[in-house]
Amino acid sequence: MNQPDYQLSRNAFGRLVLVAKNHQVYEGVVPIRAFPVTASDESIALVSAQGHELAWIENLNDLPEEFCALIRAELISREFMPEIKRIDKVSSFITPSTWWVRTDRGDTAFVLKGEEDIRRLPPTGLLITDSYGIHFLIRDRLLLDRHSCKLLDRFL
Amino acid sequence: MQQNSYPLQHETMLTFPPVWASQVTAYLTSEEIVLAWLEVDLNTRLHFSSGIVVVTNRRLLAKMAEEECWQDWSYQQGLKLSCRDHAGVGNLELFDTQARLAQWCYTLGKNAGVHHLIAEFTQQLHFRLTGETPIQRIPVKCPKCAAVLSSAQETCPVCNQDAHIPPSxxxxxxxxxxxxxxxxxxxxxxxxxxxxxxxxxxxxxxxxxxxxxxxxxxxxxxxxxxxxxxxxxxxxxxxxxxxxxxxxxxxxxxxxxxxxxxxxxxxxxxxxxxxxxxxxxxxxxxxxxxxxxxxxxxxxxxxxxxxxxxxxxxxxxxxxxxxxxxxxxxxxxxxxxxxxxxxxxxxxxxxxxLRTGFEKVDRVWAEVNNVLADTIPGIRVVKAFAQEDREVARFRAANQRNLEINxxxxxxxxxxxxxxxxxxxxxxxxxxxxxxxxxxxxxxxxxxxxxxxxxxxxxxxxxxxxxxxxxxxxxxxxxxxxxxxxxxHVSSVPEPVKLVTLPAMTGRIELRNVGFRYGTRSVTRDVSLVIEPGEMIGLVGHSGSGKSTLINLICRFYDVTEGAILVDGVDIRSLPIAEYRKHIGLVLQEPFLFFGTIAENIAYGKPNATRKEIIAAARAAYAHEFILRLPYGYDSLVGERGQALSGGERQRISIARALLIDPRILILDEATSSVDTKTEKEIQEALDNLVQGRTTIAIAHRLSTLREANRLVVLDGGKVVEVGNHTELMARQGYYHHLYLSQSRNVDTEDHLAELDSAVRVRGDRV
Structure with a gap:
C-alpha cells in the first residue's frame, strides 16, 4: 500500500474534492473505470469536472482505506450496470419485447428494442442495452439457470 | 382566483400513481396542492426501488418505499433543485447554500417529468420569496420530440408509437x-x-x-x-x-x-x-x-x-x-x-x-454477412496490420455457428x-x-x-x-x-405535420438553448447562438467538444432533444426536410464519391444541371484543370470511393458539388484536415469562392484555416465557452488563447506532424 501524493475528501455538496501535490483544489472529481466490464477494480482514473485526468489508480485495493471507501461510494452512485441474475419472463420472443429480470440491484423490467441490442462480450458474456440506453450485463450466460437460458437462447 | 392560478392541480392528481396517492393525500395539509411529481425508481445506492418526489405550493416532499416517514423542505432562500445524468441514471439533487440536502436517482425512463418538476419548484420558490404572482402554466414537452403533452407523466404519443405489440x-x-x-x-x-x-x-x-x-x-x-x-x-x-x-x-x-x-x-x-x-x-x-x-x-x-x-x-x-x-x-x-x-x-x-430454429438461422446468417460488411470496406486496415488470418478465423467462427444452428x-x-x-x-x-x-x-x-x-x-x-x-x-x-x-420504424426526424414553406431563405440561423442527448450521453447542453445571414462562424474546440453534433443538428440529421433551431425565424422541425436540406451545402472531411462520372458526381445535388453549370462550379472549386487532365475529362469514371483521385482532388469535387446547388447555408466539417498543407492551400482558395455571400459554419482543427471567420465560437464539453473574433479572443486570454498557443507552439512542426498524421492514417482507423 503506498500513500498517493494527493488528498481526497467529500464536501458538504456531496462532491469529491481532490487536493493535488501543488495544492491545487479540484471540486467535483469523478472516478472513472477504464474497463468497467472486464477489469472493474483495476485501472481507475480520477478525472476533474472538466474531463482532465488528475490521478491514475492502478488497483483500487492499493489505496489507503479511506480513499478506497470514498471512491467506491462514488462509483456506486455513478455506475449503473445491473447484472442480470435471472430472467423471469419475457413478453414475446419477437422484439420489441419486455423482459422481467432479477439483477444484483433488485428486480426490474426493461424493453429490448431489437436483437442487435444484445452484444456479445467474449467469451460468454452479454451486454444488453434497453430502450433507454441502460446497459444490463450478463457476465456468463452459461451460468444462468435453465429457465433463463431457455428464454435467452431465443434471442441469440 | 386561487383556482385559476393552479390549473394543473386537478389533472396532476388524476395521473398521480395510485400506489402513492393515498399516502401523499394523508400527509398534505389543508389547502396544500400538488403541482408536480416525479416517481423515482432507484435509491441512492442505485438499487431498484421506488419513491416519489412531490412539489406542492408549500414545500417539497419526498419518500422512498423503504423509508418510514416523509421528508419535506419548505421554500426558503437559497434552495436549489437541479438534475444531472450519467450513463442512463438521472440524479436529482436539492441544495441550499451550505450543503446538499437530498439526492434522488432514477433511470432515464423517468426523465420526462424531471424538468417539469424543477420548473415548478423554481417558480414556486420564486413566488414564495418575492411574492410575485405570475404563475403560468408551464407547458410540458416530450423530451424526445418536443411535442406538448397534457401532463408531465404522460408518455408521448408520437415517440411511443412503437407500443410493444408482439408480432406473430x-x-x-x-x-x-x-x-x-x-x-x-x-x-x-x-x-x-x-x-x-x-x-x-x-x-x-x-x-x-x-x-x-x-x-x-x-x-x-x-x-x-x-x-x-x-x-x-x-x-x-x-x-x-x-x-x-x-x-x-x-x-x-x-x-x-x-x-x-x-x-x-x-x-x-x-x-x-x-x-x-x-x-x-x-x-x-x-x-x-x-x-x-x-x-x-x-x-x-x-x-x-x-x-x-x-x-x-x-x-x-x-x-x-x-x-x-x-x-x-x-x-x-x-x-x-x-x-x-x-x-x-x-x-x-x-x-x-422449427420457427425458433429458423429465426436463429436468419440471425446467424446476418452475422455472417456482418463479418463481410465489416472487413471488405476496411480491407486496407486488415492488410496493413496483416490480420487476414484473424478475419478468416472470425468468418470461420461465424460460419461454424451457422453450421451448428442449421x-x-x-x-x-x-x-x-x-x-x-x-x-x-x-x-x-x-x-x-x-x-x-x-x-x-x-x-x-x-x-x-x-x-x-x-x-x-x-x-x-x-x-x-x-x-x-x-x-x-x-x-x-x-x-x-x-x-x-x-x-x-418511424423516423426520429419526422416530417412536420404542419408544413411551413420558406420560398427564399436568407440564412439567419438561431440556436435557442439547444441540447442534444445521444443515447444516455448528453452531448450538447444549452447552446444559444445567432448567426446572421452571410456571416462565417468558426467552431473551435477539442475533439469531442460537440462541434460535429452541432452541425448534425443544424443539418437536421438529428433532432434537438431540448430547445430549438430556427432558420429565418422558423423552427427547422416545421420545414419539409428535403426542402430545407436543399438550402444546405455540406463539405465533409472524407468526401464520398459515388460510382459514376465526375460530371454526375458534381451534379449529385442537382441532377438536371447543364454542362455549363457543372463546368462553372468546377472552375470555382479549382477542380476544372485537374479534371481536364484526366483521360476522359468530365466523363471520367470514378470508383466506388473515388480511388483514382487524390484526397485534395476529391475534396474539390465535393466543393464543386456544394457550389452547384448554390446553398444559402454552407457547412464545412473539417473540409481541409485530411490533406497536406499544400493541398490545403488549393482547397482553401476553392473554399473562399464557396463561402462568399453565404452563411457559413466551419469546423477546423487547424485554427489558421479559420482566419476568414467573422466570429469564432469556442466549445467545450458541449457548451459554448467563448465567442468573438480571433483578436478579441486572444485578448481575453481564455480558452481560445490557450488552444491557439498550444497549436502555434507546434507551428514549426505542424508540417512534420501532418505528415506523421497522414502516415498514421494510412495504417490507422480512418482509411
Whole structure:
C-alpha cells in the first residue's frame, strides 16, 4: 500500500474534492473505470469536472482505506450496470419485447428494442442495452439457470 | 382566483400513481396542492426501488418505499433543485447554500417529468420569496420530440408509437397492403386454381366406373364395351388437358403477380430506409440491412409465388377430395380421413421448434454477412496490420455457428418428413383393411375401393407437401417481420405535420438553448447562438467538444432533444426536410464519391444541371484543370470511393458539388484536415469562392484555416465557452488563447506532424 501524493475528501455538496501535490483544489472529481466490464477494480482514473485526468489508480485495493471507501461510494452512485441474475419472463420472443429480470440491484423490467441490442462480450458474456440506453450485463450466460437460458437462447 | 392560478392541480392528481396517492393525500395539509411529481425508481445506492418526489405550493416532499416517514423542505432562500445524468441514471439533487440536502436517482425512463418538476419548484420558490404572482402554466414537452403533452407523466404519443405489440405469424397478413393493388388478378388466379384442381380430381373418379363397368364384368366373362371405354378414356384425357391448361395459366398469372408484389415490397422498404434518420443507420449494421432488403424480400416473394400457391391448391384439393369421398361412401371416408388430425397435431408440435430454429438461422446468417460488411470496406486496415488470418478465423467462427444452428434445426426437420410418410403408409394400410372388409361384406364394389385408394394416394401425397408449408411459412413470417421492422420504424426526424414553406431563405440561423442527448450521453447542453445571414462562424474546440453534433443538428440529421433551431425565424422541425436540406451545402472531411462520372458526381445535388453549370462550379472549386487532365475529362469514371483521385482532388469535387446547388447555408466539417498543407492551400482558395455571400459554419482543427471567420465560437464539453473574433479572443486570454498557443507552439512542426498524421492514417482507423 503506498500513500498517493494527493488528498481526497467529500464536501458538504456531496462532491469529491481532490487536493493535488501543488495544492491545487479540484471540486467535483469523478472516478472513472477504464474497463468497467472486464477489469472493474483495476485501472481507475480520477478525472476533474472538466474531463482532465488528475490521478491514475492502478488497483483500487492499493489505496489507503479511506480513499478506497470514498471512491467506491462514488462509483456506486455513478455506475449503473445491473447484472442480470435471472430472467423471469419475457413478453414475446419477437422484439420489441419486455423482459422481467432479477439483477444484483433488485428486480426490474426493461424493453429490448431489437436483437442487435444484445452484444456479445467474449467469451460468454452479454451486454444488453434497453430502450433507454441502460446497459444490463450478463457476465456468463452459461451460468444462468435453465429457465433463463431457455428464454435467452431465443434471442441469440 | 386561487383556482385559476393552479390549473394543473386537478389533472396532476388524476395521473398521480395510485400506489402513492393515498399516502401523499394523508400527509398534505389543508389547502396544500400538488403541482408536480416525479416517481423515482432507484435509491441512492442505485438499487431498484421506488419513491416519489412531490412539489406542492408549500414545500417539497419526498419518500422512498423503504423509508418510514416523509421528508419535506419548505421554500426558503437559497434552495436549489437541479438534475444531472450519467450513463442512463438521472440524479436529482436539492441544495441550499451550505450543503446538499437530498439526492434522488432514477433511470432515464423517468426523465420526462424531471424538468417539469424543477420548473415548478423554481417558480414556486420564486413566488414564495418575492411574492410575485405570475404563475403560468408551464407547458410540458416530450423530451424526445418536443411535442406538448397534457401532463408531465404522460408518455408521448408520437415517440411511443412503437407500443410493444408482439408480432406473430399474423405478420404475414400485413403483406396484404402490398397485395391489394393486384386483388383482381389474384382472384382470377384463385378461380383458375379452383378449376384446375377440380379437373385433376376427375381421373380417380373415372377409375370407379372403369373398374366396375368394364374390367370386373370382363373378368366375369363379359366382352369389353369399346364405346364405354372410349368415353371414359377420352374423359380422362380431357380432364388431364384441362388441368394442364388451367394449371399453366394459374401458375403464370400468380407468379407474375407475386413478382410484382415482391418488387413493390423491396422498393417501398428501400424508399423508407433511405428516408430514415442518421440515427437509425448509426445503430444498424450494413450487412444486416442489405440482407433484409435483398434476401428477405426474395424469400417472401418465393413464399407467395410458390409455397403459398401450392398450399392453397393442397387445401382446395383436400376439401374437394373429402367431399367426393364422403359422397361415395361415408364410412370408408371416415376411416380414410382418420389420420388427418394426427398429422395436423404433429405439424403443430414441430411448428414452434422449427420457427425458433429458423429465426436463429436468419440471425446467424446476418452475422455472417456482418463479418463481410465489416472487413471488405476496411480491407486496407486488415492488410496493413496483416490480420487476414484473424478475419478468416472470425468468418470461420461465424460460419461454424451457422453450421451448428442449421444442424440443430435439421435434426428436427429431418425427423418430420419421414414421420409424415410413415403416417401416410399406415393410413393406406387402414384403408386397405377396412376396404377389403367392406368389399367382403358386399357393402362397396371393388371400383369404389380402387377409387378411394387412388384418391388417398394423392391425398396423403399432398399432406406431405403441405407439411413443408410449416417451415416456409415460419421463414416467410420471420422475413416479413424483419421487413416490417424497417417499415414500422418511424423516423426520429419526422416530417412536420404542419408544413411551413420558406420560398427564399436568407440564412439567419438561431440556436435557442439547444441540447442534444445521444443515447444516455448528453452531448450538447444549452447552446444559444445567432448567426446572421452571410456571416462565417468558426467552431473551435477539442475533439469531442460537440462541434460535429452541432452541425448534425443544424443539418437536421438529428433532432434537438431540448430547445430549438430556427432558420429565418422558423423552427427547422416545421420545414419539409428535403426542402430545407436543399438550402444546405455540406463539405465533409472524407468526401464520398459515388460510382459514376465526375460530371454526375458534381451534379449529385442537382441532377438536371447543364454542362455549363457543372463546368462553372468546377472552375470555382479549382477542380476544372485537374479534371481536364484526366483521360476522359468530365466523363471520367470514378470508383466506388473515388480511388483514382487524390484526397485534395476529391475534396474539390465535393466543393464543386456544394457550389452547384448554390446553398444559402454552407457547412464545412473539417473540409481541409485530411490533406497536406499544400493541398490545403488549393482547397482553401476553392473554399473562399464557396463561402462568399453565404452563411457559413466551419469546423477546423487547424485554427489558421479559420482566419476568414467573422466570429469564432469556442466549445467545450458541449457548451459554448467563448465567442468573438480571433483578436478579441486572444485578448481575453481564455480558452481560445490557450488552444491557439498550444497549436502555434507546434507551428514549426505542424508540417512534420501532418505528415506523421497522414502516415498514421494510412495504417490507422480512418482509411
Amino acid at each position: 405469424t399474423w405478420t404475414l397478413f400485413r403483406l396484404w397492403r402490398f397485395a391489394r393493388p393486384y386483388r383482381w388478378r389474384l382472384l382470377t388466379g384463385f378461380l383458375l386454381m379452383l378449376g384446375g384442381t377440380a379437373a385433376t380430381l376427375v381421373p380417380p373418379y373415372l377409375t370407379m366406373p372403369l373398374m366396375d363397368n368394364v374390367l370386373i364384368p370382363y373378368q366375369n366373362g363379359k366382352p369389353i364395351d369399346v364405346d364405354l371405354v372410349t368415353i371414359y378414356l377420352s374423359g380422362l384425357l380431357a380432364a388431364a388437358l384441362l388441368a394442364w391448361i388451367l394449371g399453366w395459366s394459374r401458375t403464370y398469372l400468380l407468379a407474375k403477380v407475386s413478382e410484382r408484389i415482391g418488387a413493390d415490397l423491396r422498393t417501398t422498404t428501400y424508399e423508407h430506409l433511405v428516408k430514415l434518420s442518421q440515427e437509425y443507420f448509426g445503430g444498424k449494421r450494413t450487412g444486416d440491412l442489405m440482407a433484409r432488403i435483398g434476401a428477405e424480400t426474395d424469400r417472401i416473394n418465393l413464399f407467395i409465388s410458390l409455397h403459398l400457391l401450392d398450399f392453397a391448391t393442397d387445401v382446395i384439393m383436400m376439401s374437394m377430395t373429402a367431399i367426393i369421398l364422403v359422397s361415395i361412401n361415408p364410412w370408408l371416408a371416415l376411416v380414410t380421413l382418420l389420420p388427418l388430425p394426427i398429422i395436423a397435431w404433429l405439424i403443430h408440435l414441430v411448428r414452434d421448434r 444442424d440443430r434445426v435439421n435434426r428436427v426437420w429431418a425427423l418430420f418428413t419421414p414421420t409424415v410418410t410413415l403416417l401416410t403408409e399406415v393410413g393406406l394400410l387402414v384403408v386397405w383393411i377396412f376396404g377389403i372388409w367392406q368389399v367382403s361384406q358386399d357393402q362397396i364394389s371393388v371400383g369404389v375401393l380402387t377409387a378411394f385408394l387412388a384418391y388417398i394416394g394423392r391425398f396423403y401425397l399432398r399432406l406431405d407437401s403441405m407439411s413443408r408449408i410449416v417451415s416456409v411459412t415460419q421463414k416467410a413470417a420471420a422475413g416479413t417481420k424483419r421487413i416490417f421492422d424497417i417499415l414500422d
